[in-house]
Amino acid sequence: MTIYILLSIPLLACGLTAVVPSRRWMEAIHLASAACSLAAAIFLAWEVLRQGVVSSGNGFLYADPLSALVALLTAFVFLVCAPYAVGYLRRDQADGNLGPLGDAPAALSKLRMYYTLTPLFAFCMYLVVVANNLGVMWIAIEGTTLASIFLVTFYGKPTSLEAAWKYAMIGGVGLSMALFGTVLTYYSAHLVLGGDSVSALNWSVLVLQASHFDKGVMRLAFILILLGFGTKAGLAPMHTWKPDAYCEAPVPVATLMATAVLNCAVYGLARFYVLTVRCLGPAFASNLLILFGLLSVAIAVPFILVQRSSRRLLAYSSIDNGGIMVLGLGFGGVFGILGMLLHMTYHTVTKPLLFLSVGNVQQHTGNDALKKGNSGLLHVLPVSAPIFLLGALAVTGTPPFSMFQSEFMVLRAGFAAQHLALSILFVACLVAIFCGFFHHVTQLVLGPPSGAPREVICPWKTYPIVVLSLLVIAIGLWFPAPLYQLVDGAARILAVPQ
């Protein structure tokens, strides 16, 4: 029942915003739906903790701790972005970015597009995590791409069309590979399970039989799935759409893409990882995951070091963090898997802080450049700039913050799995990324003042990041016990059976 409520809230919001007459109504519905869906996700997590597994519709929808965790993180980001989006889009309208000033109907139709597509986007992400059927999960992941294409072209500039085209084409190729992988998984299971019933693609059914699957077919299927969902997660070398899309989309959408969509793609990969490991043993899947994970971390290094745009910097940081998650899964063991799940959680809490404060910088100064004229933002944006600095410290894994713990866990898993050289390479990349970030961020925030006017505090755009920054500090020092139970439950699902 809770699952149905979780899915119906964003759909309802999408339908309502399509018909209400004014901007205020759309904003109110958007905020209410974000708050309600977080409440539903928390309730779902609570039910999962109590019962272990929640399923409805004859097992068509299915939530275990892993799904509940990812749903909770998605709902969290959705809620953080909702009030911010209100302030952000109002400012955009005032700046004339939504069509010529004074042309209210044009701006209203743009706003309507945002407020209908974003809940639809969230709906697809919820469906990814609660769909038991792997085919339906694929459909939902493809749905996230389709729902967000027109959000990438939101501003209608030539560059946003270019970004959307890359996003659609690279994503399309990737997801068609993932579909082929799903077909092959179904085939390798079909030989064991037989029948044409809907449940023959249900993960909860497949996982019990996975050891009997056809090994050759499953091997090919996992490669295709890794390439496919890896494209969606932005793993190197299929990452090229990511900086463009993050740069062109409105900031709240970029935030959702950098955190929630990344989580959903890694989630899909993890589901197939469990099947593959049970069928083929851990070595095959792990080696591939380590390869792609480490490549993503390494490829982010040069681009971060020479970056000239702060939003692209964040995109490469997101590629790096996606790589760390996959690397944790690849190293395996208790620490690897726990590290991956904690990294996913911490990253989802921390990354919005950076995106949203960069959004404030960009709307105030009119560009997101790192060098030209942008320096000494501390004097110009006395709230957003220090928060950006804090977020940068947190996301690069500086010790008092939470992401240090998860990165350390992944590293420890690497040493435990006897990957000495790879672990050292991993540390070297992390250090280089830290240096690159700090070179850019300190110059941007602490450099000599550029003489731009001070920001006028907009409560919609400021309170979310202030609250979030307190949360980022808090979660490094104190991890709530129920959340840990959820992470632990999820780790048990991904653990390699002995």
Place this chain on the structure above:
Amino acid sequence: MYFWQDPQFGSRMITLMASLVLVLQIMMVTQRWLITNIRAFALQSFLLACIANTIAYYNHAPHIYAAAVFMLVVKAILLPIVFERLVTKIEIRQEIEPLINAPLSVIVTGLLTLLAYVVAESFHRPDEPMGPASLGHNTLAVAIALFLIGFFMMVNRRKALTQVLALLSAENGIFLAAISLTYGMPMIVELGIFFDVLVAGMVLAILVYRIRETFDSMDVSRLSRLRG
């Protein structure tokens, strides 16, 4: 017993249609006109719907009829109509201008088909009562070839619309693999996939239209301002 009730006859028909599908794919690689390309795609989709029907008839699997109907409606009728209207609306030059010339493309296509047969061979199990053995594993090889040639066409084309067609023909390969390997995915999945394909086709058509409006061209090699 009539000759069309003989499963052997069905198997031959499927192989024949699958080979025609492959021929159409190779034709799409080499021919020069956009409208022909769209029609070849529509015909290919129609043939795939026929294959699905044949498989449904000989294996008594009624849910594949549904897949055949979706295929016919979405890929053989609706999307080609949308694309043809798009072509007339934006009055683009009709020629395709591939990056690699036709003879070389055909050689690449041949190599990819060969590769597809090698991959399909590893799936072949003569002792298996279900699966590809009963359909002739030619079908699977054709499916993989469609998939690979589709991707080759994507990188070989400069116009936005032809890239979309290439992607959709690669997806046709997945459809063929699904019906020949497992007699189709479960009904709900089939329905969802076709819905996704339809929406993707529409979304991409709108995107192509807006690229054409903004850049005054459909040449995606002009989309090169975002770097680093």
